[in-house]
Amino acid sequence: MPSPHFLLNELCRLPHRGSATPNEREAARLLAEHLRSRGAAVRLDAFSTPQTYATVVYWIIGLMLAGIGLALSGGFLVGQLGLFLSGFALSQAWLYFNWREALVTRFPGQHRAVNVLGTWAPPNNVPGESIRLHVILMAHYDTAPVSVLYSPKQQKTFRASLIVSLCVMALGVILSVVYTFGGTSSIVFWSLCAVALYLVVQAVLGTIGYLTKGYTNGASDNATGVVAAIETADRLQRATQAGALPGTLVEVVLPSAEEVGMLGSLAYLKKNRANWPDGGRKTIVINFDTLGAGKLTVIEQTGTVEVIRYTNALTDLARQLIDQPAFSPRAQSGRWHTADFDSVWFVRAGLPVLALCALDTDGTMPRIHRPEDVPELVDEQPMYAAVDLAEAVVKHWYKQFN
Numbered sequence: 370m371p372s373p374h375f376l377l378n379e380l381c382r383l384p385h386r387g388s389a390t391p392n393e394r395e396a397a398r399l400l401a402e403h404l405r406s407r408g409a410a411v412r413l414d415a416f417s418t419p420q421t422y423a424t425v426v427y428w429i430i431g432l433m434l435a436g437i438g439l440a441l442s443g444g445f446l447v448g449q450l451g452l453f454l455s456g457f458a459l460s461q462a463w464l465y466f467n468w469r470e471a472l473v474t475r476f477p478g479q480h481r482a483v484n485v486l487g488t489w490a491p492p493n494n495v496p497g498e499s500i501r502l503h504v505i506l507m508a509h510y511d512t513a514p515v516s517v518l519y520s521p522k523q524q525k526t527f528r529a530s531l532i533v534s535l536c537v538m539a540l541g542v543i544l545s546v547v548y549t550f551g552g553t554s555s556i557v558f559w560s561l562c563a564v565a566l567y568l569v570v571q572a573v574l575g576t577i578g579y580l581t582k583g584y585t586n587g588a589s590d591n592a593t594g595v596v597a598a599i600e601t602a603d604r605l606q607r608a609t610q611a612g613a614l615p616g617t618l619v620e621v622v623l624p625s626a627e628e629v630g631m632l633g634s635l636a637y638l639k640k641n642r643a644n645w646p647d648g649g650r651k652t653i654v655i656n657f658d659t660l661g662a663g664k665l666t667v668i669e670q671t672g673t674v675e676v677i678r679y680t681n682a683l684t685d686l687a688r689q690l691i692d693q694p695a696f697s698p699r700a701q702s703g704r705w706h707t708a709d710f711d712s713v714w715f716v717r718a719g720l721p722v723l724a725l726c727a728l729d730t731d732g733t734m735p736r737i738h739r740p741e742d743v744p745e746l747v748d749e750q751p752m753y754a755a756v757d758l759a760e761a762v763v764k765h766w767y768k769q770f771n
C-alpha cells in the first residue's frame with residue numbers, strides 16, 4: 370500500500386490543483402485510484418462553481434461600482450436602479466464574506482468541478498442494517514490562487530480588512546441614497562468617488578497575485594489534509610474490520626472549490642445529507658486543512674463579522690484529549706479568522722464537527738496562498754499528529770455513544 374509520503378508527493382507533482390482545471394481532474398483521477406486501492410467504493414460528484422474567488426469578487430465589486438455610477442448620474446429613476454444594484458452587491462458581499470451561501474456564486478462564469486468521495490461500509494453489513502456511527506473525514510484537494518493578502522502580516526489583519534471593506538460598501542450604499550434623494554453636494558459626490566476608488570484598489574490587490582502568478586502548488590494547503598483524511602480512514606477501517614468499531618461507516622470527502630468559498634463541501638452537503646444514516650443523527654465530521662507547518666490546532670472559532678463557534682461535543686472531546694500527555698506536546702486549541710474551512714456548513718447545520726489545522730506560534734498558517742507552499746518545505750509532523758488525534762477522537766466518541 371502506498372505510504373502517506375508517496376501520496377503527498379504524487380499530489381504535489383502536479384503544478385497545481387486549481388478548481389475546475391485540467392490539473393484538478395487529474396488530481397481527482399489520482400485520488401480516486403488511490404482510494405480504490407485501499408478498498409473504498411469511490412464516486413466523483415460534479416458540481417458548478419466559479420473557477421476562483423476572483424470571479425465572485427469582480428461580480429460583487431462590479432455591481433457596487435455600477436450602482437454608484439448610476440446614482441451619480443443624477444437621474445432619480447436611474448439612481449433608484451443604482452441603489453438596487455449597490456444594495457444587492459452589499460448583501461452578497463455580506464453573505465459571501467461571512468461564509469454563507471450567496472447567489473452571486475452562481476452568476477455567469479461557471480465551470481465544472483468534482484468532489485471525490487470514498488466510502489468503506491462495515492464488514493458483512495447487511496443492506497438496511499443499522500449503522501452505529503457515520504464518520505466523515507473531509508479535506509479539500511484544490512489549491513489556492515496566489516495572493517498578496519496572505520503574507521504573515523496580512524493574515525493577521527485579513528479579518529479586519531474584510532470588515533473595513535464591508536463597512537466601506539455600506540457607506541457607499543448610504544451615500545448613494547443621500548445623493549439620489551437630493552443630497553447632491555460635492556462632498557457626497559467625491560465621497561462616493563473615493564468609495565469607488567477604494568473598491569477598485571481592493572479588487573486589484575485581492576486578485577493581482579492570481580492574475581500574474583496563477584495557483585500555488587498546495588503542498589501544505591491542502592495535500593497534507595488530504596493525506597491525513599485518507600490515513601485516518603485507513604486506520605478506522607482496520608479497526609472496524611478487527612471488531613473494535615462495529616457498525617461504523619467511514620466516508621472520505623475530498624471537496625474541490627474550497628478556495629472559491631467552500632463551494633464543493635456545500636454541494637456535497639446539499640446532495641448527500643438526506644441519505645446519511647438515521648437522518649444524520651449518527652454522523653460526525655472531522656475536517657483536515659493545512660497541516661504542513663506549525664503546531665496541530667483544534668479550532669474553536671472562525672468567522673468574519675458573524676462568529677462561527679465550534680461549541681459541540683466532538684470539539685469538546687478533542688480539547689479534552691489534547692490536555693493529556695499523549696497529545697499536549699503536539700497539539701493546542703486556537704482560532705482562525707482568516708477565511709474559513711469546509712466544515713463551516715456542517716457547523717451551521719448543527720452537526721458534531723472537529724476542525725484540525727496547524728498554526729504557527731503567532732496564529733498564522735505559514736506559506737498558505739503563496740508560491741512557497743511546496744513539498745520541500747512541508748513538515749509532516751502536524752499531519753501525523755492530526756491522524757493520531759482524529760483516530761483517538763473517533764474511538765472515544767464511539768465508546769461514549771455506542
